[in-house]
Amino acid sequence: MKGTYKSSSKKTLALAYGVTAETFNTWLKPIExxxxxxxxxxxxxxxxxxxxxxxxxxxxxxxxxx
Numbered sequence: 001m002k003g004t005y006k007s008s009s010k011k012t013l014a015l016a017y018g019v020t021a022e023t024f025n026t027w028l029k030p031i032e033x034x035x036x037x038x039x040x041x042x043x044x045x046x047x048x049x050x051x052x053x054x055x056x057x058x059x060x061x062x063x064x065x066x
Contacts, residue, residue: 005048006066009041013051016058027055 008016014024028035031054035047043051048064058064 004065005045005052006064007042007044008048008064010038010043012063013043013048013058016060016063017055018059 010024011021014021017024017027019027028051031050034054035043035050045066052058052064
């Protein structure tokens, strides 16, 4: 799935993983430095790829794939 991600909000990513936004934010805490800044209410495709590498492919990956 490398290179097939699209810019996604935290809300969309949480939905893709089937968790609340609060839970998703907790999951991101340990890897915040690797992800980088959350700008314009969106993660870039590269940031989404980094998140997926650490958390695994989400249950609803169609929400974040281009």
